[in-house]
Amino acid sequence: MISSYLSNQTQLDDQTIHLLYSANRWEKRLLMEDKLKTGTTLIVDRYSYSGVAFSSAKGLDFGWCKAPEKGLLAPDVVLYLDIPPEKAAERGGYGGERYERLDFQKKVEEKYQALRDPSWKIIDACMSMEEVQKQLREHVMDCVTSCQNGKPLSQLWLY
Helix, strand or coil: CHHHHHCCCCCCCHHHHHHHHHHHHHHHHHHHHHHHHCCCCCCCCCCHHHHHHHHHHCCCCHHHHHHHHCCCECCCCCEEEECCHHHHHCCCCCCCCCCCCHHHHHHHHHHHHHHCCCCCEEEECCCCHHHHHHHHHHHHHHHHHHHHCCCCCCECCCC
16 A cells, blocks of 8 residues: 555555554564564664654644654664755656655655754765765664674654
């Protein structure tokens, strides 16, 4: 259902698609916890931050968007590939999905700014692919080392 929504084959209201994404993350939570407990490293593309940024950029309340995500596993590291929306639009394959519109991507970028905290690793995605890969690798290896040294699992937005 999510894939058909993204490719404009299905219409859903904003609250419904937000909750479907969140339910998908909750559905995978126990599997993710089990994998982590056995020492498997997980790399998750987007995740809760993306859901909150995109849904709130559509006009949904920021707090409402965060609420169904509370208690999900918190990432050990967030690697944010920072690129101005105008630059992203110049890259190949841009514009094929529902949210790939420049005006909307600018709103999403603002919401990501609101979500950022000092633990996020910000990588300038305008650099060469080799430099971006180098920085990603360094941050990932630092995180893996930290986790191997016994960093406990934590949960999102439980204060």
